[in-house]
Amino acid sequence: MNSTSSMGAGLRTLSVVAMALVSLAAYASLAVFSKDEQPLRKAVEDAAMCFHFAGEFNGDGSARDKEVTRMQRKVCKKDGQRLVMQAYRKNPNDARLYPAVLMLDGLTSAPPLSEPEKARLCAVARTELVCN
Helix, strand or coil: CCHHHHHHHHHHHHHHHHHHHHHHHHHHHHCCCCHHHHHHHHHHHHHHHHHHHHHHCCCCCCHHHHHHHHHHHHHCCHHHHHHHHHHHHHCCCCHHHHHHHHHHCCCCCCCCCCHHHHHHHHHHHCCCCCCC
């Protein structure tokens, strides 16, 4: 790979990350977390990024896959995912958590959401990426 194509891949990655961060910022501005809930806010944002990068992984061993894997290691933390799911189990009516819970469904070792529960969350969250 020459330096021009390497630079192009880097710019594409940067633009994808920027778009994801913009959408997360828009979501974060809607979901208000108190000062004490900042670890939960970060875990919710990380769940969205983890979901995003899961969709970017091709499985072909390319340089792009290696970069996606590096990014996943940064945001797909088990502790954060566990925090989101524990907060949801503690308060299943906290709509701020619905998008993250829906995105983590199937990405974690937790039991998957039941169809009625997923439909309930989708009706409120309207997260198009995971709700049809």
